[in-house]
Amino acid sequence: MSVEGDPGSLVKVVYLLVLSASWGMQCWVTFVAGFVMIRGVSRHTFGLVQSKLFPFYGHIVLCSSFLNLAIYAAYHPRELLSPSESVQIGLFFISLILSALNARWFSPATTKAMFKMQDIEREHGLGGEIGMSSNFEGYKWLREKDPKYQALRKTFMRYHGISSLCNLVSLLCNGANLVFTALLLQSI
Template sequence: MDESWEPGSLTKVVHLLFLSGAWGMQMWVTFVSGFLLFRNLPRHTFGLVQSKLFPYYFHICTACAFVNLCILAPQHAWTRLTFWEASQLCLLLLSLTLAAINARWLGPRTTAAMWALQTLEKERGLGGEVPGSHQGPDPYRQLRDRDPKYSALRQIFFRYHGLSSLCNLGCLLSNGLSLGRLALGLRSL
């Protein structure tokens, strides 16, 4: 391909809708809904909601990144990419990769570890309280101190959860930078 392909108006609109839609969804899930649900739902209910919500969320993020990459990639002559064009493609590829890792690998492992933790907690009568509502010593800390299996499962859960959160923040940042790049390229509002 010798020359750059100039996308039509519909292609530009679809690209902007998918990119801004994914970024808006990521902002909402990352910074609003998770905190609201965590603060207001019983612990195990929160886990159940997240286990149902996150697979869709991660797959939608993956699909949006894929569509955006498919729209943007053919627009440029690969031999003459500018720094900004190459960075835009790299950001979308990074977003696609991180979302796919979350959807296919980290998300299911985090959920499996959470179910194992909840099973042990239910056996001990825990999990029905809203976080921060218990008085006195922390029953989860006591369980962690007394039960090495629970402590090990908790470490596994937090390892996967932490990696998943980093991937999610990477997607959010990649899409935010891509949106910023698009905004800088606007000729008028």
């Protein structure tokens, strides 16, 4: 592979640290933190913690995606890209776009709907229980009897689903980029 200048050791270290830290954080937030927290705090506390952490998480993933793409693109001119490098730069771009959408639109929309739902839940004495399966009947009754709550829940579920999908695809893109990096370690 021909490149327009070889990245120095510091650039290589920064690139690998940013990519691996971002992927590790995404794995932790996606597969560990939420599942542990929902079993140990009330639903409303869980929502409050998520609403405080996710803006930072989303913007850190966004910045990491931008840095990874910028570093990679700077040392891989478009005219000289191999097929695997084209895939890798595409994965960085997809991760950047999805993390931007998530950080700037889907995550805030999810949080806004969640807080409105929590206001209605509080009026009905819900939200203080620990775990998602607690008081299932109370939430079912609320969904069936309150059209405003039902509409908010639909909005929440739509945005939460899209946000989760964006996060998961971004995580997979970064994971694939780690694999590419490991296979081509001598030449990031």
